[in-house]
Amino acid sequence: MLFNQIAQNKRRTFYVMFGFLLLVALIGASLGYVFWNSATAGVLLAVVLGIFYMLSMLSRSTEIVMNMNQAVEIKHESEFPELWHIIEDMSLVGKVPMPRVFIIEDPSPNAFATGRDPEHSAVAVTRGLLNRLNREELEGVIAHEISHIRNYDIRLQTTALALVAVISALVNLGGNFFWWGGGSRRRDDDNNGANVLVLVLSIFVLILGPLAASLAQMALSRNREFLADASGVELTRNPQGLISALQKISNSEPMKNADPSSSSLYISNPFKDKSWTHLFDTHPPTEERIARLERM
Structure with missing residues (x-):
């Protein structure tokens, strides 16, 4: 059951x-x-922008995300020995280098992982997570975050952010062209019915593109949470620890120091807000996550 869920989630992520x-x-x-x-010129522009945003975000993603969430790096195990040793143990089991460790001074329990690859990764936990969770629950959460690193979810999320930025830049460029009356479409082509239809559909795509990008980003985030849950249990062999941790985290108050653009990185939505359709949720419902864990 566990390996079936992992394989299924990987296929969905590919799609x-x-x-x-x-x-x-x-x-x-x-x-x-x-x-x-x-159309070819537009695709080439999208590729160039995509490469630029990807290189920019991957080169400094950890520092940017940690600064936005007011996280402070822990340099030595003596500062938080239990947390340090759990991260060290889970990294060893997951066969990844030990990530850098950060603390967020926030009473709400939560955690996230970021970085461009396992060799340049970091894990941040809130003070509330350390105060409210026991060792078994903390191991479940850390195993979940190590799984994000192990599965290269940290790079995938950065890629998704870059793609959203590219789409935003393309749409803004199109808006500026519209505003200033730009464009070089030939008048005689516009009289052709087929060309007019393609033109209308193209404008329609430009208008709805950002919405579709947000939906895709949220769907990707939700799917990777399921995968990290299953992969985390593969490391601890103890689904109950993560189940209990998710229950405590979901019943806690919203975070005060979380950055909205980083909300999809956390193990649970730090702001506790949900859309009635769930299409714009950054995380799957906690009840569904727990139900899947209970079936393992």
């Missing part, structure tokens, strides 16, 4: 990422077709 990349290419093609009469 979501494929759709995400297709959306970026489609928006680029739409921009190029509307303003330069060349």
Whole structure:
């Protein structure tokens, strides 16, 4: 059951990422077709922007995210020995280098992992997590975060953020062209019914692109949480520890120091807000996560 869930979640992630990349290419093609009469030019622009944003975010993702969430790095195990040893143990079991350790001074229990790869990763936990969880529960949470590192979710989330930024930049560029009356579509082409239809569909894609990107990013985040839950249990062989931790975290107060753009990184939504359709939720419902863990 455990390995079936892991395999299923990996397949779903592939489908979501494929759709995400297709959306970026489609928006680029739409921009190029509307303003330069060349879908290829738009796709090339999207690729160049994507590479730029990817390199920029991956090179300094840890420092940026930790600063935004007011996290302070722990340099030595003597400061928080139990936390340090649990992270050390789970890293050893997960066969990844030990990540840097950070503390967030917030009474609400939560945690997240970030970085560009296992060799340049970091784990942050709140003061509330250390105060409210026992060792078994803390091991469940840390195993979950180590699984994000082990499964390269940290790089995947950074990639998703870069793709969202690319889509935003492309749509903003299109908006500026519209505002200033830009574009080089030929008047005689616009009289052709088929060209008019493609033009309308391209504009439609540019308008709805950011919404579709947000949905794809949230779907990716929810799926990777399921995968990290299952992979975490693979490390601890104890689903009850994570179940109990999720119950305590979900019943706690919202965080005060969390950055909204980082909310999808946390093990549970730090702001406790939910959409009635769940389409815009950064995390799957806690009840569903617990139900899956109980079946392992």
